Amino acid sequence: MKLTGAEILCQSLEHLGVKHIFGYPGGAILPVYDALGKSKLHHILVRHEQGATHMADGYARATGGVGVAMATSGPGATNMVTGIATAMLDSSPVVCITGQVGSKLLGSDAFQEIDITGITMPITKHNVVVTRAEDIARTIREAFVIAKSGRPGPVLVDITKDAQQTSTEFDWNAATPKLPPKRVRAGIDKAALDRAIELLNSAKRPLILAGHGIMISGAMKAFDQFVRAGDFYVSMTLLGIGCFPANDPLNLGMMGMHGEAWVNHAIQEADLLIAVGMRFDDRVTGDLRTYAKSARKIHIEIDRAEINKNVAVDAALVGDAREVLEQLLPHIEKKDRTPWQNRIAEMKGDSAVRDIQSLPDTGHLYAAHVINDLWKETNGDAMVVTDVGQHQMWEAQYYHHNSPRTLITSGGLGTMGFALPAAIGAKFAKPDADVWVVVGDGGFQMTMCELATIVQEKIKVNIAIINNGFLGMVRQWQEFFYDKRYVATPLVAPDFAALANAFGIRGERVTARGDVTSTIRAARACKESVLIDFRVEQEDSVYPMVPAGASLHEMIRRPHNPLVETAAEP
Ligand SMILES: Cc1cc2nc3c(=O)[nH]c(=O)nc-3n(C[C@H](O)[C@H](O)[C@H](O)COP(=O)(O)OP(=O)(O)OC[C@H]3O[C@@H](n4cnc5c(N)ncnc54)[C@H](O)[C@@H]3O)c2cc1C
Numbered sequence: 200m201k202l203t204g205a206e207i208l209c210q211s212l213e214h215l216g217v218k219h220i221f222g223y224p225g226g227a228i229l230p231v232y233d234a235l236g237k238s239k240l241h242h243i244l245v246r247h248e249q250g251a252t253h254m255a256d257g258y259a260r261a262t263g264g265v266g267v268a269m270a271t272s273g274p275g276a277t278n279m280v281t282g283i284a285t286a287m288l289d290s291s292p293v294v295c296i297t298g299q300v301g302s303k304l305l306g307s308d309a310f311q312e313i314d315i316t317g318i319t320m321p322i323t324k325h326n327v328v329v330t331r332a333e334d335i336a337r338t339i340r341e342a343f344v345i346a347k348s349g350r351p352g353p354v355l356v357d358i359t360k361d362a363q364q365t366s367t368e369f370d371w372n373a374a375t376p377k378l379p380p381k382r383v384r385a386g387i388d389k390a391a392l393d394r395a396i397e398l399l400n401s402a403k404r405p406l407i408l409a410g411h412g413i414m415i416s417g418a419m420k421a422f423d424q425f426v427r428a429g430d431f432y433v434s435m436t437l438l439g440i441g442c443f444p445a446n447d448p449l450n451l452g453m454m455g456m457h458g459e460a461w462v463n464h465a466i467q468e469a470d471l472l473i474a475v476g477m478r479f480d481d482r483v484t485g486d487l488r489t490y491a492k493s494a495r496k497i498h499i500e501i502d503r504a505e506i507n508k509n510v511a512v513d514a515a516l517v518g519d520a521r522e523v524l525e526q527l528l529p530h531i532e533k534k535d536r537t538p539w540q541n542r543i544a545e546m547k548g549d550s551a552v553r554d555i556q557s558l559p560d561t562g563h564l565y566a567a568h569v570i571n572d573l574w575k576e577t578n579g580d581a582m583v584v585t586d587v588g589q590h591q592m593w594e595a596q597y598y599h600h601n602s603p604r605t606l607i608t609s610g611g612l613g614t615m616g617f618a619l620p621a622a623i624g625a626k627f628a629k630p631d632a633d634v635w636v637v638v639g640d641g642g643f644q645m646t647m648c649e650l651a652t653i654v655q656e657k658i659k660v661n662i663a664i665i666n667n668g669f670l671g672m673v674r675q676w677q678e679f680f681y682d683k684r685y686v687a688t689p690l691v692a693p694d695f696a697a698l699a700n701a702f703g704i705r706g707e708r709v710t711a712r713g714d715v716t717s718t719i720r721a722a723r724a725c726k727e728s729v730l731i732d733f734r735v736e737q738e739d740s741v742y743p744m745v746p747a748g749a750s751l752h753e754m755i756r757r758p759h760n761p762l763v764e765t766a767a768e769p
């Protein structure tokens with residue numbers, strides 16, 4: 200059967216099980232759009248190509264499947280760069296398809312010609328220019344295999360206009376990928392496994408560092424069994440949140456710069472750290488010279504390049520988290536952990552002074568109240584998509600996630616503007632999910648144009664703007680480290696509720712603590728999307744805080760006590 204390259208692309212995507220494409224058209228990709236119109240694929244018209252990549256990323260993170268974004272050449276492609284880098288840093292499987300000028304014009308500075316494969320070389324797992332229609336089906340199959348296999352990541356396929364227009368024979372079965380999936384070592388090193396088992400069974404103060412890789416691997420069940428077999432305490436990275444239920448007594452909470460104080464102290468006192476699918480980011484370790492000095496380390500990690508990159512380890516188990524945990528499981532011996540449990544309880548007791556919710560209403564609305572009320576009102580079952588800044592950290596501290604893939608957030612690149620589009624993508628992936636955007640007044644203004652996408656697609660996503668009138672996280676750094684010189688952080692914003700109305704979305708404003716729950720409840724009951732502008736305390740800070748480069752136990756604590764640092768146990 201003869202088809203154009205554009206038709207082959209659409210049919211290939213259908214073969215790969217793709218249902219949604221987030222994109223924006225233009226001249227160099229028009230043949231594909233023409234074919235899209237005749238296909239079964241649902242194209243979601245975004246308002247900015249950055250939004251398309253975040254939507255594809257949110258879609259991928261909500262399901263573990265591949266998200267697809269599309270744009271034209273030149274500015275369409277360059278607008279994707281931030282979204283691609285965001286996906287790269289958080290190992291998210293996204294396939295970006297861009298149009299390119301005709302192959303005969305390549306290198307001539309043609310209209311809207313840009314070397315997008317050159318630009319995205321360091322921020323994609325793989326990228327490729329396709330100049331022949333007959334290569335499209337195979338290349339797109341390869342793109343999906345590469346994006347999803349091993350350590351996932353973004354792949355960009357740049358297709359010249361003539362390749363889209365030329366007709367050629369289409370045979371899906373013959374278009375098998377030529378690239379092998381990223382090679383994962385066949386077996387886990389026996390000596391390392393023995394060493395790990397010995398360390399696991401001899402440790403007195405073991406602590407698990409649970410990361411994003413557990414979710415990527417789909418290792419939640421094996422992880423749960425592993426934790427219970429050894430009665431191990433679990434701490435999580437920001438991206439690991441959800442891999443183990445927050446309400447389990449063995450779950451201590453988040454580690455790192457804004458992690459729970461008792462977790463950071465426990466890391467420094469542990470005699471064994473078991474890192475599973477996490478990469479020892481500097482937000483997690485603080486000063487490496489003083490990091491977990493008393494602890495031996497086991498690292499379970501699929502990407503060999505991560506081993507000994509930041510933290511030297513005693514046993515490296517290179518492989519898929521689920522497979523490794525399953526191999527370890529039969530060897531784990533039950534131990535009496537009473538002294539370590541007592542020590543943890545002691546450290547926790549210091550910190551969890553009292554529950555934030557039981558504080559009297561002082562007339563101030565704190566972001567922590569909003570997040571904690573959102574958690575209560577949604578029974579912890581919402582899919583929360585956050586932006587970047589203080590509100591992101593408060594979400595991690597005060598919304599207690601019990602299920603995997605229910606917190607979607609940009610960790611590695613820390614991309615402001617991520618939340619709204621990523622939530623739209625997540626909603627398409629999980630139409631029945633109660634999707635909430637938790638976003639700052641700064642980040643919201645970066646991609647708020649996507650409100651129009653919500654309206655055009657008639658989807659239901661609730662938006663909680665944590666409006667503190669500041670680029671809050673930067674203001675916090677200025678408060679702590681620049682003598683409160685608030686340069687370029689006070690932020691004027693539009694009336695967000697009125698703005699929502701202008702887009703055709705219901706808008707609310709909340710200034711009093713007593714109105715938080717009822718407004719959240721009404722928003723959930725409403726069939727359409729609702730935006731709530733929460734006017735919160737302007738100069739509150741996130742505590743505790745390990746200053747960048749400081750030792751993990753050197754945390755700045757809340758100076759006086761109008762609030763506790765984090766809520767008591769969920
Ligand atoms: C303002 C701000 C503040 C932050 N503060 C904190 C903080 O206080 N605490 C914190 O934890 N983070 C914080 N972060 C996030 C931080 O920057 C990192 O993004 C995060 O720590 C990374 O978590 P991770 O290593 O679990 O996930 P990733 O970076 O996604 O790494 C996942 C790892 O798992 C591996 N992997 C993938 N698949 C598998 C598999 N199948 N099997 C085994 N391994 C696999 C990957 O190779 C990779 O090494 C902050 C971010 C921002 C923007």
Ligand SMILES: Cc1ncc(C[n+]2csc(CCOP(=O)(O)OP(=O)(O)O)c2C)c(N)n1
Binds near residue numbers: 587591616
């Ligand atoms: C695209 C981008 N630009 C700049 C930054 C640096 N930055 C990190 S947090 C932050 C402030 C965010 O302000 P806001 O969205 O209002 O959230 P808040 O911290 O107040 O909750 C800034 C500017 C960033 N992370 N991303």
Ligand SMILES: [Mg+2]
Binds near residue numbers: 639640641667671
């Ligand atoms: Mg703000």
